[in-house]
Amino acid sequence: MLYSKEVDQSGLVRYGILGLGIGMAHVGAAAVCNKCVLCAVADLDETRRANFNAEYPDVPAYNTLEEMLAAENLDAVSICLPTGMHADYAVRAMEAGVHVLVEKPIDVTVEKALPVIEAAKKTGKKCGVVFQNRYNFGLDPVYEALSDGTLGKIFLGTFAVKWHRDAAYYAANGGWRGTWEMDGGGSLMNQSIHTVDLMLQLMGKPKSITSQMRLCGHDIESEDLTVSTLTFESGAVATFTSTTCAYPGICTEISLTCENGYVALDTDKLTLWKLRGATPEEEAEKLARYSVGNRKAQKLCRGRLFGHKRVIDDFCSAILEDRDPAVSAEEGLLPLRVICAAYESAKSGKTIFFD
Numbered sequence: 015m016l017y018s019k020e021v022d023q024s025g026l027v028r029y030g031i032l033g034l035g036i037g038m039a040h041v042g043a044a045a046v047c048n049k050c051v052l053c054a055v056a057d058l059d060e061t062r063r064a065n066f067n068a069e070y071p072d073v074p075a076y077n078t079l080e081e082m083l084a085a086e087n088l089d090a091v092s093i094c095l096p097t098g099m100h101a102d103y104a105v106r107a108m109e110a111g112v113h114v115l116v117e118k119p120i121d122v123t124v125e126k127a128l129p130v131i132e133a134a135k136k137t138g139k140k141c142g143v144v145f146q147n148r149y150n151f152g153l154d155p156v157y158e159a160l161s162d163g164t165l166g167k168i169f170l171g172t173f174a175v176k177w178h179r180d181a182a183y184y185a186a187n188g189g190w191r192g193t194w195e196m197d198g199g200g201s202l203m204n205q206s207i208h209t210v211d212l213m214l215q216l217m218g219k220p221k222s223i224t225s226q227m228r229l230c231g232h233d234i235e236s237e238d239l240t241v242s243t244l245t246f247e248s249g250a251v252a253t254f255t256s257t258t259c260a261y262p263g264i265c266t267e268i269s270l271t272c273e274n275g276y277v278a279l280d281t282d283k284l285t286l287w288k289l290r291g292a293t294p295e296e297e298a299e300k301l302a303r304y305s306v307g308n309r310k311a312q313k314l315c316r317g318r319l320f321g322h323k324r325v326i327d328d329f330c331s332a333i334l335e336d337r338d339p340a341v342s343a344e345e346g347l348l349p350l351r352v353i354c355a356a357y358e359s360a361k362s363g364k365t366i367f368f369d
């Protein structure tokens with residue numbers, strides 16, 4: 015809910031948001047969350063602060079984290095700055111006594127991310143990482159059919175993130191995107207980390223990764239295309255491709271070839287559902303229900319939250335219930351570890367093995 019003098023804040027998380035790019039999705043989510051009060055935001059950019067205040071005139075907008083923390087008695091903040099600043103600001107915030115929700119990835123390398131985990135342990139503050147695609151509606155029957163054994167063992171996973179990003183996207187906001195120092199990489203780190211996270215959710219612990227990367231269609235420092243093959247402790251294998259050079263409108267494709275069936279998704283929608291022994295009617299029914307995407311699903315399942323709304327709701331519940339958030343800093347580190355290994359493999363020409 016939004017801050018106003020009339021709001022009774024007892025029992026609610028007093029929430030602040032640092033960075034007003036994707037931070038505006040956190041704003042929208044906090045504004046409708048019944049477990050927190052959006053008390054303040056901060057951004058160095060005057061235009062973004064003014065746009066925010068045009069929509070939310072009663073919520074104060076500060077320049078910096080320090081100004082916001084000094085002026086407001088906050089319980090928690092979202093860190094929505096360029097990636098290479100995440101760990102520094104997350105640690106500062108936890109040391110100043112607030113719980114922290116960090117946008118993905120935790121930072122640009124595993125080494126830079128580790129102090130966030132240490133700070134959470136040392137301060138006792140909650141630290142969550144944003145991976146909102148875990149709540150994509152089309153995944154529901156897949157998670158279920160994997161956990162109850164209906165699909166059987168996974169033999170092969172294919173994951174392809176084929177997105178379009180133009181030159182203006184990379185040039186915007188000081189040009190931090192696509193740089194190693196502030197974005198940690200290109201199409202794999204920035205756009206595909208959500209799908210790497212889903213791959214780990216679906217396929218379990220990886221054993222090794224072998225990757226190649228290319229810079230094909232942009233004037234950036236890192237990559238705009240990667241191809242990887244992975245092996246998993248379960249014995250399964252996967253391919254993972256990422257690019258920001260695709261024709262506009264092409265999305266994310268996921269497929270699982272399993273012992274008892276085959277399932278495929280396009281972003282948040284189920285596109286194929288084939289189960290040994292299932293009738294065509296049963297398959298069609300599953301597709302009709304789960305091929306609608308998150309927006310329509312929101313209407314279908316009243317009360318269910320998707321995307322950033324679900325992440326903020328879970329994070330505030332974790333604070334109020336004194337439990338770990340759905341994606342803790344330790345868990346948020348895993349996709350970052352895989353991506354850094356992919357870059358190491360592409361640079362060295364070697365297969366990288368995970369401990």
Ligand SMILES: NC(=O)c1ccc[n+]([C@@H]2O[C@H](COP(=O)([O-])OP(=O)(O)OC[C@H]3O[C@@H](n4cnc5c(N)ncnc54)[C@H](O)[C@@H]3O)[C@@H](O)[C@H]2O)c1
Pocket residue numbers: 032033034035036037056057058059062077078079094095096097117118119144146187204
């Ligand atoms: N979960 C998702 O789907 C998703 C989507 C987009 C971006 N992201 C992540 O969110 C992060 C931010 O991305 P973005 O697209 O919003 O970037 P952005 O450049 O649009 O926004 C960053 C904001 O931070 C502000 N800022 C920079 N330094 C600051 C400082 N020291 N103090 C206060 N404000 C400061 C900038 O003025 C800018 O408004 C990145 O890590 C990105 O990977 C996640």
